[in-house]
Amino acid sequence: MLNPRLDILGPGPFQRLAALLDGVAPAAGLEPLNMALGEPQRAYPDFVAEIIDANRHLYGRYPPQKASPELRRANLTWLERRYGLAPGRLDPERHVVPVHGTREGLFMMALTVVPPRVRGRKPAVLLPNPFYHCYAGAAISAGADPIFVPAVRETGYLPDFHALDEETLARTALCYLCSPANPQGAIADRGYLERLIGLARERDFVLLVDECYAEIYDREPPPGALEVALVGEDLDGLDNVVVFHSLSKRSSVPGLRSGFAAGDATILDRFFRLRTYGGPFMALPADAAAAALWLDDEHVGPTRDYYRGLFDLAEKHLGGHPGFRRPAGGFFLWLEVGDSEATAVALWHHAAIRSLPGAYLGRVGPAGNPGLNYLRLALVHPSEITDEALGRIAAVL
Numbered sequence: 001m002l003n004p005r006l007d008i009l010g011p012g013p014f015q016r017l018a019a020l021l022d023g024v025a026p027a028a029g030l031e032p033l034n035m036a037l038g039e040p041q042r043a044y045p046d047f048v049a050e051i052i053d054a055n056r057h058l059y060g061r062y063p064p065q066k067a068s069p070e071l072r073r074a075n076l077t078w079l080e081r082r083y084g085l086a087p088g089r090l091d092p093e094r095h096v097v098p099v100h101g102t103r104e105g106l107f108m109m110a111l112t113v114v115p116p117r118v119r120g121r122k123p124a125v126l127l128p129n130p131f132y133h134c135y136a137g138a139a140i141s142a143g144a145d146p147i148f149v150p151a152v153r154e155t156g157y158l159p160d161f162h163a164l165d166e167e168t169l170a171r172t173a174l175c176y177l178c179s180p181a182n183p184q185g186a187i188a189d190r191g192y193l194e195r196l197i198g199l200a201r202e203r204d205f206v207l208l209v210d211e212c213y214a215e216i217y218d219r220e221p222p223p224g225a226l227e228v229a230l231v232g233e234d235l236d237g238l239d240n241v242v243v244f245h246s247l248s249k250r251s252s253v254p255g256l257r258s259g260f261a262a263g264d265a266t267i268l269d270r271f272f273r274l275r276t277y278g279g280p281f282m283a284l285p286a287d288a289a290a291a292a293l294w295l296d297d298e299h300v301g302p303t304r305d306y307y308r309g310l311f312d313l314a315e316k317h318l319g320g321h322p323g324f325r326r327p328a329g330g331f332f333l334w335l336e337v338g339d340s341e342a343t344a345v346a347l348w349h350h351a352a353i354r355s356l357p358g359a360y361l362g363r364v365g366p367a368g369n370p371g372l373n374y375l376r377l378a379l380v381h382p383s384e385i386t387d388e389a390l391g392r393i394a395a396v397l
């Protein structure tokens with residue numbers, strides 16, 4: 001007997017893409033390029049390799065389950081610098097838990113906080129639609145109903161959780177928000193965050209804000225849920241709120257696997273308890289390199305400029321396309337193209353560009369699948385490569 005929940009989940013977006021393009025030949029004579037995967041291609045700082053090398057004797061030790069105190073302190077001092085939080089207000093023992101890439105943490109947090117029943121009913125987990133696929137996998141694995149809330153043009157590409165019906169809100173255990181959003185690139189402003197934190201407290205659900213693109217933005221730094229929640233002196237401001245941050249995009253080290261959860265100490269205590277049974281460890285040499293990266297801001301501005309430059313190129317090639325919109329944050333182009341699967345096949349066949357159909361990032365709701373007519377293109381490759389690739393894409397579209 002196997003767990004039937006996996007049948008509800010079905011194959012993930014990249015498995016579906018592989019099946020879609022299976023047997024389709026890429027355009028002959030062109031270098032194939034993967035713009036489906038959001039994998040940073042920029043070089044990470046040299047000190048990463050130096051620190052890992054200097055600490056390699058530590059591979060012989062079991063790492064501490066909550067990572068090193070140095071890493072936890074580095075996580076919090078980064079939050080203080082990035083969001084202007086009062087130094088020392090957050091406690092490295094209570095308000096932060098390092099995770100090994102935010103993906104596992106976002107997933108495990110659902111297993112931590114979703115109870116078997118909420119007010120006698122099956123729990124609901126709210127998530128944006130379209131969405132980062134981990135949220136749906138987590139909701140279903142935790143035994144909840146995932147509630148897909150449209151994040152479309154009419155809602156500013158952010159989900160309107162307040163519009164949900166009473167029955168759903170009354171059984172909500174957890175809500176995922178992503179800002180800057182993957183795939184839409186929308187940023188939740190302070191007012192939006194304030195209202196959502198208010199709803200989470202009024203209805204007593206946990207609000208998880210995935211802020212892993214917090215450092216990749218076009219103009220204004222995106223506000224964070226903790227800075228909005230922490231008004232006044234009172235640490236009760238953290239109630240019901242947990243944020244997730246990652247080095248993967250900020251420091252171009254998706255392979256290092258460093259992120260953290262910060263916020264409500266009661267939730268984090270339970271999260272940590274679950275992790276003592278089945279949580280992953282981060283090798284100590286990687287832990288030391290991650291701490292140094294969180295402490296360093298020098299490499300981050302040039303990284304942001306790099307992505308800005310890629311969006312300038314996108315605007316040059318696709319700015320005249322009716323479906324083009326320059327996102328406020330993140331590094332994805334969320335391009336309205338009509339039939340997204342047919343367009344992905346055409347781009348592969350005629351331009352040797354791998355792109356991700358938005359249909360695979362959304363779920364069918366009452367108004368259909370909101371990703372159906374969009375294509376997600378990751379702008380991550382160096383500018384010469386991206387420039388040439390965008391030219392190919394424009395020619396096909």
Ligand SMILES: Cc1ncc(COP(=O)(O)O)c(C=O)c1O
Nearest residue numbers: 101102103132182212246248259
């Ligand atoms: C929205 C979002 N959240 C979380 C992640 C996971 O990042 P990591 O596990 O590398 O921290 C990603 C990665 O693609 C993402 O796009």
